[in-house]
Every structure is written in structure tokens, then in C-alpha cells.
Amino acid sequence: MSKVSAIKRETYFNRVRKRWKRRDVVEIIETHPKYLFTQYIRICLRSFLTNHPNKKIVLTDEDYVEIVSEHLEITIPICFTTFAPAVFYSIRKKIGLSSEEYLKVVSPGKDELYLEFLSNSKSGQNFFLTNNKQFMIKTITKSEANFFMKILKKYTNHFEEYPHSLLVKFVGMHSIKIKKLSKPVYFVVMLSIFYPGERIRARYDIKGCLIGRYTDPPPEGSNAVVILKEKNLEGKSVKLGEQRTWFLTQIEIDTKFLQDIEVLDYSLLVGVQPLQEDEISRSRKLSTVISRAQKSVSKSHSISPPLHPTLVDPLQDEEHLPGMVETITTNPSPQCSCGCQVSPSLNLQRNETSGSPFTPPHTMYCTRDVIGPEESLKQNRRLLPDYRNELHVVDGEERYYVGIIDFFTRFTLKKRLENAYKKLIYPPLSFSTVHPDVFAKRFRKYWEDHTD
DSSP states (O other), rough: OOOOHHHHHHHHHHHHHHHHHTTTTEETTSSSSTHHHHHHHHHHHHHHHHHHHOOOOOOGGGGOOEEEEEEESSSEEEEEEEESSSHHHHHHHHHTTOOHHHHHHOOOTTSSEEEEEEETTTTTTOOEEESSSSEEEEEEEEHHHHHHHHHHHHHHHHHOOOOOOOOOOEEEEEEESSSSSSOOOEEEEEETTOSSSSTTOOOEEEOOOOOTTOOOOOOOOOOOEEEEEEHHHOOBBBBOOHHHHHHHHHHHHHHHHHTTEEEOOOEEEEEEOOOOEEEEEEHHHHHHHHHHHHHTBBBBSSSSOOOOOOOOOOOOOGGSSTTTTOOOOOOOOOOOOTTBBOOGGGGGOOOTOOOOOOOOOGTTTTTTGBBBHHHHHHTTOOOOOOSSSGGEEEEEESSSEEEEEOOOOOOHHHHHHHHHHHHHHSSSTTTSOOOHHHHHHHHHHHHHSOOO
């Protein structure tokens, strides 16, 4: 390569880098200090997911403690370890994430680079996004990895009991050891709360306390992405409308779980996106309401948008779902091939391009894959939006992206000493390092006061 070409190439990458930086992410190009590390992650994930396809349905106690290591020769010897692969496969399956889609996004081709998220986190950990920003890869400490393995069964059981939980969805945990004498780097793969975030106009990280909880907002007209905090939200509220009761109930359910595992210092991420008129009217169309109702009581979910609008018959008692805007009555339905009841209108649907009958996914209309009204109430289900990342999107007066993150901090001796010290210099309950029970109650009270 000539000197002139090299200069042009560097200028181009600098320009791209600056463009991403305005959005608080940096594309990890070849000159980036973490380029090789992220490429090792990409290659190792592809190798594991390709060579260890997991189709296990029923989990055993052994699956929760399983650790699989493999040694790869890339440019240097690498030891790549995957924790509880069958468990995380099960989680991915429950949220409608196929192995093929997961592999394609989390371990793409060499040209689809990871992005580095420029966080102001005090943890010192690294945050990477997949190129489409659907998944986040976050490094964690060995202590956090061990703790997660310890609570993994409780975590998955919580999703079994409450499928619409606000807790962030972890879909993988691994470690990578690059050099023989180096320490392994642990990381988790999780759904990005703010996906898809092209139209989000404000982002908040809320713990429910006040000390150190203010961020300077970006200058007027700036494209910079800034994570705001509690003091930035003073005088404002999250306007959830009909979804408020469901939201507060789910906050209580999730924080009681976090009390049970004795953690603190977690946050609720909130992204605010204006709803356009066509989105509001489309969400209230009969066909959309039916589809949303059926999806909301399904045993499976989908984190991707449907390929085709689907007309299906919901359960007769779908009005139990918070946020339901219409009551739908149905006629008796014929049986599908597995013997369940299906919608009589399915054969009337036509593919837009071929004109042939359109058949939606079986889990979207099979009555054996849905739950009854009593179980729906028990699980605190809601009417899910007809949108991507449905488990973390709540539509009120605006569209809100919500999810609880960072729940690996335990009330250790170090935290108890920190609590004792802060009591001497700050007003009571104004700081984050408090007992898990106190933290959870304050967190719930904060959202009672800041939602309409």
C-alpha cells in the first residue's frame, strides 16, 4: 500500500470513528486497541455455536453447573470457556431467538464490526455492541461470574414464573484466556435494552437515590448520547397510562426477587421515544390487537418483528391483559395438524408477493402453546407491543424502553463498611450503598412517585 493510500485510509477511518463517537459508540476498526480482542470473541463464539449445537429441552441440575472449554489456535493459543450452555440455549429459545439468528448477529462476518459503547460506568468494565446494536457484550469480574452461576437457576425460574419480567435477558456467559499466563476475561451476552434505539430522544439510568445522580445534559442540538439520572428527571414523570399498574406490579415482583438474592445498586434503564400518529393508530387496529393478544399469552416470544401481519384468534379472556384496548369475540375453530384449535381465518391470508396462503409460525396460533387467563394474571402478563424487543418496550403516552440491569452487586463486608462511612457524611437513604431490602423499597417508592 502506498503512503498516499495509507493516509487516505486512515483519514476515512478517523472520519467514521468521529461519526460514531458523536453517538457515544465507536466502531472497533483495525486500529482500535480492542480490535484483536473483539475478533477473538467473534471467532470463538462462532466456533462454539457451530460445533456445539444445543437442542436440549428439559434441563437438569447438572446443566446449571456445566462448563465447556475448548482450545483454539487463531494467531495465538486461546482457551474459550462457555458456562451452562444448555441453560442459555433454553433462555434464547424462550424469547424466540433461533440459533441461526443468534449466530448471525453475535458472530457476524469480519466486515461487520463490533461497536464500543462509551460508558461513564464506574465499574471499569468494557461494553461492546453487535453491529446492529441488538446485543451487548459486557465484561464482568470472576466474582460476578461465580455469583451468576450460583443464582442462575433462580434467575431462569423467575422468567418461568414471570415471562414479562423487566430483568435484562442474559443469553450467554463465557470467558476467554488469550495468553498462557494471563487471567481469563469473563463476559456476558445480553439483549440491549435500547434496541432499536434510532429514535430514542432521552436515556435514563435510575437507582432511586440522589447522591451523585446528576449528569450534564448534552448541548442544544447536539447528537451526543448522554445517560441521564435521577436529578435530571426531577419535575418529570414516565407517563405509562393504562400500563402503570402492570409496571408497578412488575417492579415489585422483580425487586422482591432481587431482595431474595441479596443484591443492591441495580438500575432501571429508561429510553424515551415519541410515538407517531401512525404507530398509535396501527397499534389499535383490530388485526394488530388480535395479534398482540395472542402473542402476549404465548409460551414463546419473539424479539424480532413478524415477517407478515398475522390474523389469529386470541383467548376469550384476553381482556385480563393490562393495556388491552378492545374486546375480541371468536368463533369455534378447526383443528391444526397437532390436534389443537386454530383460527378459521388463517387460510384467507395471502402472501403479499406470491398470493399464496400465508402460514404464520405455529406458536402464534397453536392453542397448546398459549396459557389460560388465570395463569396469565398469576404471571402478571401484559399486552405486548407489536414491535421489536417487545419484552423491554412499554407503550404509554410515549414509547419507553425499560429494563433492570447490574444486579450482581452483593452486600458484602466492603459494602457494609461503605454504608457505615456514607451514613456519617450524607443524609439517610440518599446514597446507593444500602441494605438490599432498603434499596428495593426505595426503588419501588421512586417509581410510584415518578409514573403517571
